[in-house]
Amino acid sequence: MITIDREGAYSHIEREKLLDRVMGLARFQKSSEILRRNRLPADGLAFVAHDGKQMIGTVRLWNVKAGNSGDALLLGPLAVEKAYSGSGVGAGLVYAALNAAQSAGHRSVLLVGDPDYYARFGFHANPASGLLMPGHFDRHRFQAINLGNEDVLSGSHGMLYATGAMTH
Secondary structure (H helix, E strand, C coil), X not given: CEEEEECCCCCHHHHHHHHHHHHCHHHHHCHHHHHHCCECCCCCCEXXXXXXXXXXXXXXXXXXXXXXXXXXXXXXXXXXXXXXXXXXXXXXXXXXXXXXXXXXXXXXXXXXXXXXXXXXXXXXXXXXXXXXXXXXXXXHHEEEEECCCCCCCCCCCEEEEECCCECC
């Protein structure tokens, strides 16, 4: 039975192994990783999927400042064991993260990812078009969603930078 829940206090070792298997070392070169490095995910916004006792998926949201539009969240990485690709585990993780973020009062989420995959959740490139990521990033893969009815990213411009708590 597959379950999705908040990441536990001791999930990080299993999570890192999952990310290594699914994404490899190239994940450390991504612009999003610059914003995550030495930071903790946003409070209560890290989720894992399990099939029985085995971790099969993970997603986290991170606190960032989105240029002049202020506080936002950065989604990623989203990773699911290859054997579960297409099973809905990734979508379940994204929905869990977005719903929890909105419930906690967050107003927008940004990510760098496959536009075709993330469109189903409401992500589009336009809200992020005036924003920049540190380092190299693919502009067409840089997307955002406003949570709720307010278009908080309209007219936003500037650099994303990390604001979350530092690791110890």
